[in-house]
Amino acid sequence: MPRYNPKTIEPKWQAFWEKNRTFETSEHPPENSTGKMYVLDMFPYPSGSGLHVGHPEGYTATDIITRHARMQGKHVLHPMGWDAFGLPAEQHAIETGTHPRETTYKNIDNFRRQLQQLGFSYDWTREISTTDEDYVRWTQWIFLQLFGSWYDPDFTWTGPDGKKRTGKGRPIDDLPIPEEIQAEGEDAVRKYQDENRLAYQLEAPVNWCPKLGTVLANEEVTSDGKSDRGNHPVERRNLRQWMLRITSYAQRLITELDDLDWPESVKQLQRNWIGKSTGAEVDFLIKDQDSGISFQNWRANRSKQGFPKQSDEAVLRVYTTRPDTLYGATYMVIAPEHPFASRLTTPEQKDAVEQYIKKTAAKSDLDRTDLAKEKTGVFTGSYAYNPVNGKEIPIWIADYVLLSYGTGAIMSVPAHDERDLEFAQTFDLPVIEVVKPTDEKTPAIGFTGEGTAINSGQYDGTPTAKFKKKIAAWLEENGLGKQAVNFRLRDWLFSRQRYWGEPFPIWHELDEQGNLTGKIRPVDDSQLPVKLPDMDDFAPKGTPEPPLSAAPESWLYMTDEKGVRWRRETNSMPQWAGSCWYFLRFCDNKNSERFIDPEKEKYWMPVDLYIGGAEHAVLHLLYSRFWHKVLFDLGHLQSPEPFHKLVNQGMILGEAELTGYQTVDDKKWVSAKEVTEQDEKFIDKKNGKEVVVVNIDAEDAQKKGSDFVLNSDPSIVIVSRAHKMSKSRGNVINPDEVVEFYGADALRLYEMFMGPLEQTKPWSMSGVEGVYRFLGRVWRMIVDEKNDEQVTLSPAVQDVEPNESQLRILHKTIKAVSKDIEKLSFNTAISKMMEFTNEMSGQKTIPISVMKDFILLLSPFAPHIAEELWELLGSNESLAYAAWPKYDESKLTESEIEIPVQVNGKLRAKIKIAVDADQKTMEQTAREDANVKSHLEGKQVVKVICIPKRMVNFVVKG
């Protein structure tokens, strides 16, 4: 069997690695270790459809890095596991009656098989699944850490990393209890504590998806108000939910991004998601006929007493980023859910307001945002005083103001805010310009940038930036406002109404009637994990009541030592929970005492390289960082951040397709230039009629200018595009089939050769064929194909000293491949190895030593063929820990090199010169070239630029 046959080689070496436990990470670093290296893939959700070609892309990249690192003497940790809770398994269970556990573990087996046949060097003894009871135990334990803590924003401390921070998550017992609450008794204290926990319950409007039978986090709802999974409609409902106080960590989540080696675009995405804004909170006195507080008295009072921490009933507190526009505030708006809404409504306005609130409450997020761009609202009948000038301004209710941001109330400055202007125009409210743009041509109304103040009393003429500072000081001095920071980030809605997730380790107290008293207590650590009860029916009931509420009584209830009945929390945790800390468990996956041994955490963390899809740029990566910081604050971890270096692999699209458009009835071609997309339909712009998409064979099309056109009618432009792989499009590539046909090495190599790791790129089966042929050439370079019986060395491969040019190409390749691996530039590394092979294959004698080094270079990319050839070249040990070849700079230099000669920057000749030729010689040699001569003829040489080893350029005139 002389032909390159991955089908025999690959299983052979996979079995070898398993038997010899080649890739198990030793407890202790190897002798002469050059340090630890933790390389991690984003672990997959083991779906029923198996591995997708997108998975091996990142996994091959990390595999190359780790194999290379081992050969450099690094102590490598490279694990794999499963993010196995989640909707699809449960959905499948509902449809087929199979228990999600069964489906999940079956899918895991399939995924593991698929990954193993790709030859990844994972340490499988560290495999974990988020659904393992041992793992769930610690996920629940971490939840209890959150439950048992509060955030002290003023606490200044220095962490184990030596950095000084302000703000810390601390044990709930350390929470100072205000005297007035202490005085109210034990229940009040407990309630106060509960309200301050990092994990707390809240009655809140949530995204309820009837179809999925669950509430969703904001992040799981698309911008058009559909569920991220399944694209079902989502509506708003008030439900009791568990929330995690991620907003407390907002500032640190922004600040501590700085030291991470992440793509700047991902950092920016997180910053935008957290959305910090600075401005001021300002109190507006409500004009109140009953109390009769006059504006003057209030102002005088405030000057004395200052700005209260909590706003009182007499005022409406707003948040603004533009306190410099206070003089332009002509009305106020509160959110429909604002607690003052009904109180501010006058009897005459009562009907209108009630109707409006009802209407907006029924609106889905979809209606409240995108489609309904026109502003709606209703006047409350009440007024407030503008604190800067005492003017009475009306208070409106409108749903363009959100209760969940800032204070849920705004001052409207229609002249300088797009939304306010639109609203003012709709309801005919006054508009006062208070900022003059620096550019004369720009109209002041609608100008939202910075300029100079007008119509602002004594501040007229002040530039915006300066004005902001001045007015902030003035507000503070007069007790009317203070500087404030707001974040777009909301607390994390952490509960789901689903069966297949981690149960909360929480008990709710019941009174004698069986109603919740509001008192809760955590399950004791020693009782963890709270296992999922065995149930036959886990289907959502279409009501917010979770499936677990139908669990067996023995699971659901307990009676404590005092005879009090308790009921378990029946919500479950979201899928994100398990992925928030799995990288920690990999370091110490069998520890039964702790979630991770502190020494191991100190040794392995942070993850040195983390590769995964860009779709997790905010959610998973933000949640993980949040949990990590909480555990860090509580002293359980020494690393403040989980992932040091992050790389996003690009998406792999289907093969490029040519498509054209035809009329529905008579199948006439319509040029793509005439077609536009509307609501997922394609319309002929000329007549508004629908056209259908038709696939076109590559042979029937040609390129014309920048377009592709039909051969039969070049006036018809067609579209060439690669699309996302999807079942409906039928362009999904199954890795199993690729392996079956070309082998794992070819698949790995191809995925790396396609282009830069981070780039989106289309699949091409003939590209796979190309790298497969390359592996065949490598095989034939070393193996005697004429020998049909067994694998023997090609007669050309001999134990001889390499000549100078062989050494040069070898060392050039070692240098380039080594550098490219470090840069994660795998596509160019492979092309360098192709060049090497092209050059060496033809040679009469090929030194074994050169081949050995080359095989080592190839091994991280195509490990199976490399091991096979390594063995053939005379080794009886795996190459997995062989020393990575080193290049010798002195072997690279050539005595004579070719350099370009330019005249006025245009290439005119190439000359051969000694590598160490001085500038004079270079110029001399260049001038002697016939073509250069002809271009210099009759011209005046103004300047000669000679760059040694590079080029010569003559600058001429005339």
Next chain:
RNA sequence: GCCGAAGUGGCGGAAUGGCAGACGCGCCGGACUCAAAAUCCGGUGAGGGUAAUCCUCAUGUGGGUUCGAGUCCCACCUUCGGUACCA
């Protein structure tokens, strides 16, 4: 609208400010073969030219900096991804 990434042959892509198109695919020609597959060798940006180690043009568009720009600067266009009343 805002934020981010990217525009280079028929295609995927390569190029510390210094020979544009490495490497691969595809295509064309040749060798081997009775023939085919496989393999090997050569060619392949466009246009001009009898030919050359020749000339012109060419990295989305228009300007600029520079002896020299795919690469740096300014403006614009297009595509893709994310996000959207956040005061």
